[in-house]
Amino acid sequence: xxxxxxxxxxxxxxxxxxxxxxxxxxxxxxxxxxxxxxxxxxxxxxxxxxxxxxxxxxxxxxxxxxxxxxxxxxxxxxxxxxxxxxxxxxxxxxxxxxxxxxxxxxxxxxxxxxxxxxxxxxxxxxxxxxxxxxxxxxxxxxxxxxxxxxxxxxxxxxxxxxxxxxxxxxxxxxxxxxxxxxxxxxxxxxxxxxxxxxxxxxxxxxxxxxxxxxxxxxxxxxxxxxxxxxxxxxxxxxxxxxxxxxxxxxxxxxxxxx
Amino acid sequence: xxxxxxxxxxxxxxxxxxxxxxxxxxxxxxxxxxxxxxxxxxxxxxxxxxxxxxxxxxxxxxxxxxxxxxxxxxxxxxxxxxxxxxxxxxxxxxxxxxxxxxxxxxxxxxxxxxxxxxxxxxxxxxxxxxxxxxxxxxxxxxxxxxxxxxxxxxxxxxxxxxxxxxxxxxxxxxxxxxxxxxxxxxxxxxxxxxxxxxxxxxxxxxxxxxxxxxxxxxxxxxxxxxxxxxxxxxxxxxxxxxxxxxxxxxxxxxxxxxxxxxxxxxxxxxxxxxxxxxxxxxxxxxxxxxxxxxxxxxxxxxxxxxxxxxxxxxxxxxxxxxxxxxxxxxxxxxxxxxxxxxxxxxxxxxxxxxxxxxxxxxxxxxxxxxxxxxxxxxxxxxxxxxxxxxxxxxxxxxxxxxxxxxxxxxxxxxxxxxxxxxxxxxxxx
Numbered sequence: 001x002x003x004x005x006x007x008x009x010x011x012x013x014x015x016x017x018x019x020x021x022x023x024x025x026x027x028x029x030x031x032x033x034x035x036x037x038x039x040x041x042x043x044x045x046x047x048x049x050x051x052x053x054x055x056x057x058x059x060x061x062x063x064x065x066x067x068x069x070x071x072x073x074x075x076x077x078x079x080x081x082x083x084x085x086x087x088x089x090x091x092x093x094x095x096x097x098x099x100x101x102x103x104x105x106x107x108x109x110x111x112x113x114x115x116x117x118x119x120x121x122x123x124x125x126x127x128x129x130x131x132x133x134x135x136x137x138x139x140x141x142x143x144x145x146x147x148x149x150x151x152x153x154x155x156x157x158x159x160x161x162x163x164x165x166x167x168x169x170x171x172x173x174x175x176x177x178x179x180x181x182x183x184x185x186x187x188x189x190x191x192x193x194x195x196x197x198x199x200x201x202x203x204x205x206x207x208x209x210x211x212x213x214x215x216x217x218x219x220x221x222x223x224x225x226x227x228x229x230x231x232x233x234x235x236x237x238x239x240x241x242x243x244x245x246x247x248x249x250x251x252x253x254x255x256x257x258x
Numbered sequence: 259x260x261x262x263x264x265x266x267x268x269x270x271x272x273x274x275x276x277x278x279x280x281x282x283x284x285x286x287x288x289x290x291x292x293x294x295x296x297x298x299x300x301x302x303x304x305x306x307x308x309x310x311x312x313x314x315x316x317x318x319x320x321x322x323x324x325x326x327x328x329x330x331x332x333x334x335x336x337x338x339x340x341x342x343x344x345x346x347x348x349x350x351x352x353x354x355x356x357x358x359x360x361x362x363x364x365x366x367x368x369x370x371x372x373x374x375x376x377x378x379x380x381x382x383x384x385x386x387x388x389x390x391x392x393x394x395x396x397x398x399x400x401x402x403x404x405x406x407x408x409x410x411x412x413x414x415x416x417x418x419x420x421x422x423x424x425x426x427x428x429x430x431x432x433x434x435x436x437x438x439x440x441x442x443x444x445x446x447x448x449x450x451x452x453x454x455x456x457x458x459x460x461x462x463x464x465x466x467x468x469x470x471x472x473x474x475x476x477x478x479x480x481x482x483x484x485x486x487x488x489x490x491x492x493x494x495x496x497x498x499x500x501x502x503x504x505x506x507x508x509x510x511x512x513x514x515x516x517x518x519x520x521x522x523x524x525x526x527x528x529x530x531x532x533x534x535x536x537x538x539x540x541x542x543x544x545x546x547x548x549x550x551x552x553x554x555x556x557x558x559x560x561x562x563x564x565x566x567x568x569x570x571x572x573x574x575x576x577x578x579x580x581x582x583x584x585x586x587x588x589x590x591x592x593x594x595x596x597x598x599x600x601x602x603x604x605x606x607x608x609x610x611x612x613x614x615x616x617x618x619x620x621x622x623x624x625x626x627x628x629x630x631x632x633x634x635x636x637x638x639x640x641x642x643x644x645x646x647x648x649x650x651x652x653x654x655x656x657x658x659x660x661x662x663x664x665x666x667x668x669x670x671x672x673x674x675x676x677x678x679x680x681x682x683x684x685x686x687x
Contacts, residue, residue: 018274018322023284024366025414026289027401031393034383045370047270065297094319097304105303122628140415142321186347198412200417203589204426207315209416228512237309240320 006055006153007145009041011075013061013068014123018140019086020060021046026143033147036154037080052078056153059132062088062095064123076130083149084126086140091211092245094139096123099245124245139209139242142194162193165213166206169197178205185238186224190216190248209243212248222252233255264659269666271371271381273323274673276388278662280647287651290644292636293665296673303646305626309361310336310595310617311422317613317628318416321672323366326407327360329420331604331613331628336422337599338496347586348424349481350579350592355410356480356604357576361403361444362414363607364527364565364572367670368455369396372562373663376458392454396446399569402444405438406576412568416549424590437580447572450547451566453589456549460514460659463646464556467638468520469529472605478537478571479530481604486533487523488554495603515634522637525609527667528555542571558642558668565670595621607630608670627679632671 010020011169024030024045036120041051057079076082084090090097099122126132136149136159141218145161152159166188171179177185178200185203192213199206211219222235230238264280275296276621281289301320308316313332318325330352336522337344344352369392378387386393404414409429411417419426437682472483477507485501493501517523532553534639536541546552546567597619603612609631616625642665650658 004293012275014299016322016325018319018325022415024370024400025362025404027397027404031383031386034386043268043270043275045271046275046383047374048380048384049268049270064299067295068297071519071607080663094304094316095299101303103300107298107300122301138412139319195413199418199426202427204411204418204421207418237312251325 005036005038006039007053008037008056009054009075009079010039010044010057010058011041011058011060011071012044012227013072013126014064015086015088015090015093017044017060018197019088019138020058022085022141022143022146022204027145027250037150049122054079059084059089060086062123062125063129064094064095064120066120069129072126072129075239081133081153082126082130083134083136084132085136085146086141087137087211087242088123088186088256089126089163089211090135090137091243092125094242096245097240098123100240103108105131136161137192137243138194139212139230141198144228145194163214164193165189165194165216166191166195166197166210168198169193170200173197173201175200178203179228183228185230185234187221190218190221207223208239208243208249211243211246214242216248218248218252219255222256232258259387264662266659266663266670269663270421271374272671272673273321274671276671278643278666280643280662282647282651285609285651287644287648290640290647293642294673296674302626302628305623306624307617310339310615310621310623312653313615313623313626314420314422315416315418322415323363323672324359324606324608325416326355326420326613327604328410329358329417330385330604331602331606332612332615333422333602334604335600335602335613335615336480336617337593337616338602339597339598339599340422341469342423342591344424344591347584348428348589348591350583351425351428352420353480354406354576354579355417355577356401357572358406358410360392360480360572360578360607361569362405362407363670364569365396365400365403367519367607368451368562368565369568371402371670372667373455373458373666375660376460376562379556395450399444399447399451400650401591402437403413403572404438405440407419409433409437412584421590423593424588426585426589428525428589430585431583432581434580438577441573441577441580445570445577446565447540449541449572450564452545452549452563452589454572455563456551458562460557461646461664462536462557462561463559463642463649465558465642467522467556467644468522469532469554470634471529471533472527472603472610473534474537476537478534479605480577481496485603488532495612496601498601498603498629499614499627501530502629502634512637513633515629516637522635522641524638525631525634526561527607528558528561529606529609531564531567538567538571539574541574542567544589545570558665559666561670586600608632608672609634624670630672631671634670635669635671639666639671642668660681
């Protein structure tokens, strides 16, 4: 007899909704996936919201308010396995750019009545607060990698998600290097693959959607950028993007700030 | 008469986090709040000091459902600041990309977020058990929209191929050609969707709205046009801030946008349709007329049918562009940044999306203002809830709660966008 379907929940924190929508964007696989699990809590998709505990929880978005901190701790208690999806949940997301500023100044810029707004000083990844069982990177995540993670869960094996760089993926695709040949700054040598080396395939430099690859030599790449005529400010911005608060990128961008 | 509370703590099948709270006292609606607890993300603040060229990639991250809209409004604003015009086949490719987003976003809303309300299901997964063919076809239609975005943009969510001045790489004729057969199928599926949605049971509910949309000299509006309304508004987009303002209300992390001295207004498919019916293609017009849809439609529950009519249009328009495409000589026009202000306003699937930037002579963003469509509809959604509950005050609470949720979903609200947005409590004191 088939095993009981795992009870799955999808939670949202500060984010654009793109990563959880990736599941609906897997149009050919969506109904098969929905049939293999019990979707118990996924507000974006259903009014049916069952209480925990859950077998698996997927978390999208960064922790950025005092309420978020309480919420993620409660979710951890409710989920046997906790998986974070996307750059917001794994690295704090683009909204982590506030981590270098005073959040009060930011509130004043956007909102006329800042006293109504409750926000933490920093936007942080889930892993800063609770244990995470698996992190799926990307801004956005790759839907096929998400399906691989779900498939691995169903079969109780480790997901097969490569941690090598975009550079390697580019070679596999047979792309001509945009940095060597055209002198376009590219984060491919230090960024984890997952996108399929998309940007270089379209003639632009990688901008780091999947965060730092395994053992990235960011300093050497920054030096190369400098030789290509990039200013310190340019280099700081390059590392301070959608995965700005991931350790390797954060350190490199900080070292180029005056 | 008793006091009641209608409360939805976590509104389902919308993008982002919102809640609804409605209170009635002695048979009158005393309070309506569309509470938005989606955390603020401060995009306008951290855009300061970033390069003009980064705006399309950064602002795309405001919304995972309509990233193309953010990319389009931002590139148009930058080009406006620098005095650049992007026309010919590059302009056509942008329109094709936008058609792709309209198709995928509307198909998602029609079948996955909204139709379950009309048919009495919690979600499309349950719907699929009784109507497998409908849901399979919906997924196929949505996928064709996404195929366009992925081909032109590199991927469905947060495309990487859009830049100020055009694209990083343009497709060959050969690459675009296979879309034609898919689009013919999609156009026919969209015509069927119009019939399917028009057959749904609708609430009797009409309000007197000021509809606002872009209007272009010859096209159904997407990237360009003047801002017009059914009550005489007729302005250029750079005058937007003279006529509209944002205010901050305590129950919401989203700003409410209103017309100065006038208040709430209505943007999105219904506004576009009512103001631009004459610009729809022949097949889209006849699909609309066949189900009795001609302007002015003032029942917001019928927005689902208008979305389907727009899908017919988007499929036809995409097909026209694919079939007449000729590869441009360059993927982008040359961009020389200069100091100044730039304005962009395009028709996102949910309505007008306004961007304004001030750029320094170093090409860095000094100041940014972004007004998403949902922020512009918030006041109107609250007015609808007030009117709808008042008209149905004696109905059972469960029925009323569900219909209030449906009334919010009429607008396909994107709360993630508006937060810079939403939660339903209906409560009796």
